[in-house]
Amino acid sequence: MNRPSLSWKLYIVAFYLFLFTPLLVVAIFAFNASPFPSPPWRGFTLEWFTGSGAVVGKPGVLVDPIWLESIGNSFKVAIPVALLAVLLGTVNAWVLERAEFRGKTFVVMMMLWPLVIPGVVLGISILAFFSRVTNGLEDWLQTDLDSLRPGLPLVVLGQLSFILTIATLIIAARLRKFDRSLEEAAFDLGATRARVLRTVTLPFLKPALIGAGLVALLMSFENFNTTLMLVGSEAPLPIAMYGQMREGASPAINAVSLLLMLGVGGIASVFALNSKAER
Amino acid sequence: MIAKQASRLTLFLLLAPAILWLGLLIVLPHVEILVLSFSERVAPRVYAFGFGNYLEFFTEPLYWRTFARTAFMSILVTALTLVLAFPIALYIARVAQGRLKAMLLLLCLLPFWVSELVRTLGWMILLRETGMISYALRSIGLAGQPVELLYNDGAVILGLIYGGLLFMIVPLANALESLEPAVVEAGYDLGGSRWTVLRRIVIPHAMPGIVAGCIIVFMLTVGNFATPVLLGGKNGLWFTEQIYAQFITRFNWPQGAAFGMLLLLLSSAIVWLGLRLTGQSLGTTLKQA
Numbered sequence: 001m002n003r004p005s006l007s008w009k010l011y012i013v014a015f016y017l018f019l020f021t022p023l024l025v026v027a028i029f030a031f032n033a034s035p036f037p038s039p040p041w042r043g044f045t046l047e048w049f050t051g052s053g054a055v056v057g058k059p060g061v062l063v064d065p066i067w068l069e070s071i072g073n074s075f076k077v078a079i080p081v082a083l084l085a086v087l088l089g090t091v092n093a094w095v096l097e098r099a100e101f102r103g104k105t106f107v108v109m110m111m112l113w114p115l116v117i118p119g120v121v122l123g124i125s126i127l128a129f130f131s132r133v134t135n136g137l138e139d140w141l142q143t144d145l146d147s148l149r150p151g152l153p154l155v156v157l158g159q160l161s162f163i164l165t166i167a168t169l170i171i172a173a174r175l176r177k178f179d180r181s182l183e184e185a186a187f188d189l190g191a192t193r194a195r196v197l198r199t200v201t202l203p204f205l206k207p208a209l210i211g212a213g214l215v216a217l218l219m220s221f222e223n224f225n226t227t228l229m230l231v232g233s234e235a236p237l238p239i240a241m242y243g244q245m246r247e248g249a250s251p252a253i254n255a256v257s258l259l260l261m262l263g264v265g266g267i268a269s270v271f272a273l274n275s276k277a278e279r
Numbered sequence: 280m281i282a283k284q285a286s287r288l289t290l291f292l293l294l295a296p297a298i299l300w301l302g303l304l305i306v307l308p309h310v311e312i313l314v315l316s317f318s319e320r321v322a323p324r325v326y327a328f329g330f331g332n333y334l335e336f337f338t339e340p341l342y343w344r345t346f347a348r349t350a351f352m353s354i355l356v357t358a359l360t361l362v363l364a365f366p367i368a369l370y371i372a373r374v375a376q377g378r379l380k381a382m383l384l385l386l387c388l389l390p391f392w393v394s395e396l397v398r399t400l401g402w403m404i405l406l407r408e409t410g411m412i413s414y415a416l417r418s419i420g421l422a423g424q425p426v427e428l429l430y431n432d433g434a435v436i437l438g439l440i441y442g443g444l445l446f447m448i449v450p451l452a453n454a455l456e457s458l459e460p461a462v463v464e465a466g467y468d469l470g471g472s473r474w475t476v477l478r479r480i481v482i483p484h485a486m487p488g489i490v491a492g493c494i495i496v497f498m499l500t501v502g503n504f505a506t507p508v509l510l511g512g513k514n515g516l517w518f519t520e521q522i523y524a525q526f527i528t529r530f531n532w533p534q535g536a537a538f539g540m541l542l543l544l545l546s547s548a549i550v551w552l553g554l555r556l557t558g559q560s561l562g563t564t565l566k567q568a
Contacts, residue, residue, distance in 0.1 A: 004374050012370055012383075015363075019390055022401025022441070025411060029404060037404050039414040088296040095293050107294070110301050117305075118502030118546055120519045121539045124526050125308035128315055128536060161304035222394035225504050225519070229526065241396045245403070245509055254404075257397040264392045272385075 023261065030254035037251045048255040061255045070240035076152055077227075077236055078220040081159050085216040086209050089167030096172045114162040123229025126158045151232030158230045159220050166219065167212040174208030207274055214271045218264060315536035332537035342521060342538075349518040350545055353500040356436055360443045360496050361489065367444075368451030368488075369481070373458070384452070391445040399509050402438050403429060406510070430512035438506040443496035450495070454488025455481070490557050494550050501546050518542055 029037040033045035045051070051060040061067040096108060114122065127150065134148040147153045178201065186196045202209075224238045231239050237260070244253050319329035336342045371383050390398060405411045406428040416422040428434060458481065466476040482489070507517035522542065525535030 004370065008366060008370065011366055015367055016383075016386060018441075019387070019444070022398055022405060023390055023393065024401075025404050026397055026401045036409065038407070038409040039411060088300065091293055091296045092300075095297055099290055099293055101290055101294075107297060107301075110305070111297065113301075114305055116498060116547070116550060118498065118519070118542055120502055120504060120522055121312075121543050122308075124522060124535060124539050125312045126304060127526070128532060129303075129308035129311040132311060157304060161300070164300055218392060222396075224395060225502060228504065228523070238394055238396050241394075241400075242505060242509075245396065245400060249403070249407075253400060257394075257400055260397060261393050264394075265389075268389070268392050 026254050026257045027261065029251055030258045032251060035250070037249050037254050048251045049259075058250060058252055061252050061259065064252070067240070067252070067256055070235050070237045073152060073234045074221055074236040074238075077155050077159065078217050080156050081163055081220040082213045082216040084156075084160055085163050085167035086171075086213045088164055089171050089212055090205070090209065092164070092168040093172035093175045096168065097175045111165055111168060114165045117162070119162070119223070119225030120229060122161055123158055123226040126154070126161065126226075127229050130154060130157070149232065150230055152234055152236075154230045154232075155227050155236065158226045159223050162226070163216045163219050167216050170212040170215065171205065171208045174205055178204055210274050211271060214267055214274070218267055221260075221264075312536040312539050315533050316540045317537075318533050320533070326533070332534045333541075335534060336537060336541065345516050345521055346518050346541065346545070348516055349501060350549075352432070352436065352439075353497055354549075356439045356443065356500045357493050357497045359436070360440050360447045361493060363440065364444055364447035364451060364492070368448045368455055371448070372452040372455035373460075384449075387445055387448055395442060395505055396509075398441060399438060399506055402434070402441070402510060406434055429510060430514055432511070432514065435507050435511040435515060435517075438510040439500050439503060442503065442506060443499055446495040446499060447492040450488040450491040451485060452488075454485045454491075458484045486557060490553055494553055497549055497553075498546050501542070501549075518545075 030048055031044050031046070032042060033047065034040075034042040047060055049060045049062050052063065058064070092111065095104075096111070130148050134145050137148075138145055182200055182204075183196050186200050191199070222238060224242065227236060227239060228242075235243065237256070241253060241256060244250065316332055317328055317330065318326040319331035321327045336346070367387075371380060371387075375383055403410070407413070408425045408427040408429070410428070412428060413422070413426045416426055417424075462480060462484075463476060466480045471479065502519060504517065504519040504523065507515035508520055509515075511517070518538065519542065522535050522538045525531045525538060
């Protein structure tokens with residue numbers, strides 16, 4: 001088995017071509033000077049990124065307020081999701097690794113559960129539940145509570161519902177490797193609980209905290225299924241892209257996609273460097 | 280006594296975020312759609328308990344056919360993904376060494392960090408009537424006129440397999456990694472052919488990875504929305520689309536909630552069945568992934 005046959009090697013090569021062709025095609029047609037992202041090649045242009053719209057009919061994505069707004073909306077969701085996921089995930093990791101109590105197995109099972117629920121179902125259940133809660137609260141308080149209606153805050157909650165599981169698992173895996181005698185040594189030397197946490201435990205967890213934050217950021221940025229059900233009038237990037245893709249093709253979508261690939265590539269390489277530091 | 284109370288308080292504080300999260304974002308919302316799915320509209324703005332939404336599902340052919348189609352195609356996609364991913368995982372785990380191994384795995388990961396929509400856009404540009412493949416076929420003279428490769432089941436299956444590959448390769452490669460080379464050698468020494476060794480030694484050893492990969496791919500496929508809608512167009516007919524239509528387009532929440540429960544039931548049932556048939560447990564399976 002250690003001497004792979006030629007056909008096996010050819011299959012590997014073909015597989016990686018298959019894997020990268022769609023992405024390559026998306027990137028290439030972001031630079032085509034044609035109103036449609038399809039062949040033939042009509043020359044190289046940057047109009048789809050920075051153009052004013054005079055040449056290709058539509059402004060480039062870096063100056064088009066529609067695209068800029070949706071990128072902004074994605075950040076408005078992703079940053080709170082990442083911060084909350086790291087903060088609450090750390091507390092959850094403590095429950096998983098340090099706490100002993102009756103019914104712990106049940107809590108652990110419950111924490112894993114969001115991973116096996118389809119995203120669309122998570123979306124509709126949160127939509128329906130928060131709609132009932134909001135209606136109840138509005139009747140009771142006699143005010144309007146728009147922030148719990150479909151919109152970015154609800155998208156944050158919807159994405160958090162399953163991203164929190166992933167953040168918890170990443171941080172718990174690191175906490176498991178922690179040598180507790182280090183903490184005990186610090187206590188013996190007279191440090192307070194808060195100081196031990198700040199100077200011993202958290203620095204050890206740092207790579208996992210950064211890693212969990214980056215994963216949460218990426219997952220939030222590209223989440224589609226749950227977001228689709230909870231979104232109001234302000235569309236994050238994947239929703240805006242979906243809308244445009246249904247309406248018809250324009251190389252502007254390719255340009256946005258390329259920017260997204262570069263951004264994701266950047267975050268992924270920070271992540272790779274970070275996990276190297278962890279080892 | 281005070282120390283005990285203090286540790287109780289600490290435990291409570293530690294558990295509070297988990298309880299709030301699981302209670303408010305998972306358990307109560309699911310109770311809500313379960314209750315909603317059993318409510319029928321008897322008069323404008325008046326709802327009563329009843330099985331009407333589920334009856335509607337069984338009596339309207341479009342609904343249950345879409346459901347059956349989604350289930351069947353997801354199983355097909357999962358099986359095809361397994362067959363396509365196995366040689367890759369085997370190569371990464373058993374043949375490739377050092378740098379090459381890390382490279383191959385990283386190259387697998389990269390496309391999946393990019394949004395599902397970007398990947399789907401790539402397939403649309405390749406497959407559509409004015410797309411790359413159609414253009415290439417015409418320029419080498421294999422086709423006289425533009426060929427439409429989009430908006431059919433083949434395109435949907437292709438897109439779904441593409442989206443599932445990574446989630447199959449990683450658990451498979453993890454499981455194959457731990458196979459002792461000596462065991463494989465022994466199989467050959469005892470006169471086993473390549474095929475016998477694969478069937479009797481390698482595949483049984485990889486079983487936990489196979490189950491984990493299949494479960495993840497099946498769940499992702501059955502719950503997918505964008506790929507069938509964009510690559511299948513009107514012929515996509517995916518069950519998640521029905522849920523969306525009931526909830527957002529037609530504003531019939533009880534019906535949509537019933538569909539949501541059915542989808543949840545389908546994905547849980549297949550996961551459970553897969554675990555039962557292969558004698559694996561959910562804990563070890565999740566660890567594998």
